[in-house]
Amino acid sequence: EVQLLESGGGLVQPGGSLRLSCxxxxxxxxxxxxxxxxxxxxxxxxxxSVIGTTGTTTYYADSVRGRFTISRDNSKNTFYLQxxxxxxxxxxxxxxxxxxxxxxxxxxxxxxxxxLVTVSS
Amino acid sequence: xxxxxxxPSSVSASVGDRVTITCRAxxxxxxxxxxxxxxxxxxxxxxxxxxxxxxxxxxxxFSGSGSGTDFTxxxxxxxxxxxxxxYCQQANSVPNTFGQGTKLEIK
Numbered sequence: 001e002v003q004l005l006e007s008g009g010g011l012v013q014p015g016g017s018l019r020l021s022c023x024x025x026x027x028x029x030x031x032x033x034x035x036x037x038x039x040x041x042x043x044x045x046x047x048x049s050v051i052g053t054t055g056t057t058t059y060y061a062d063s064v065r066g067r068f069t070i071s072r073d074n075s076k077n078t079f080y081l082q083x084x085x086x087x088x089x090x091x092x093x094x095x096x097x098x099x100x101x102x103x104x105x106x107x108x109x110x111x112x113x114x115x116l117v118t119v120s121s
Numbered sequence: 122x123x124x125x126x127x128x129p130s131s132v133s134a135s136v137g138d139r140v141t142i143t144c145r146a147x148x149x150x151x152x153x154x155x156x157x158x159x160x161x162x163x164x165x166x167x168x169x170x171x172x173x174x175x176x177x178x179x180x181x182x183f184s185g186s187g188s189g190t191d192f193t194x195x196x197x198x199x200x201x202x203x204x205x206x207x208y209c210q211q212a213n214s215v216p217n218t219f220g221q222g223t224k225l226e227i228k
Contacts, residue, residue: 035217037165044208044219044220044221044222045157045159045165045208045210045219045222046219047210047216047217047218047219050215050217059215059216061216062122062216095164095165100170104215105153105212105213105214105215105217106212106217107155107167107170107210107212107217108155108165108167109167109170109176110167111164111165111166112164113164114164
């Protein structure tokens with residue numbers, strides 16, 4: 001059974017940093033591109049970032065480019081989202097999601113439960 | 122970036138009704154279109170990929186169609202568990218943008 005478990009969310013002050021982790025199990029992690037998708041309170045889904053199977057290919061939404069960094073460790077079946085220079089508008093539930101295949105452009109067939117990031121002073 | 126526009130933003134219906142939600146892409150995306158269902162406090166669930174391919178375990182009352190720029194999600198014979206928010210997402214090119222969502226409410 002595919003499982004994705006996010007961790008690392010919490011309360012952080014504006015300008016601060018946070019690193020989210022997503023631990024994967026139940027599939028061959030290194031064969032799949034992986035995403036972060038967020039959802040601000042009461043709002044819709046926003047795609048944030050994707051990483052390819054080896055970690056060398058990454059893409060970001062304009063809203064986070066230059067502040068967020070996605071990475072992965074295939075030996076640990078885990079990928080990450082390093083979030084720097086956080087703003088109030090980054091407040092959201094962050095979901096990790098598995099792509100249907102190795103392509104970085106794909107829909108996501110499995111999702112984690114989400115972790116809440118709150119940026120506030 | 123490709124913009125995805127869903128309509129309506131919300132719809133009220135009754136158990137047993139048929140509902141159609143539309144999604145329009147700002148440029149052609151072939152059939153690279155997915156539909157998700159999200160219930161309050163839960164993660165999205167993939168219902169349909171490639172515009173019309175039903176995911177395993179998804180009831181057959183859900184169906185998708187379309188290609189190019191115009192797509193539809195149809196739910197026939199609504200069940201109580203179908204009341205949720207539905208999102209489309211284009212998988213043609215990064216960023217894989219979502220529509221703004223359609224909230225399906227009980228009438």
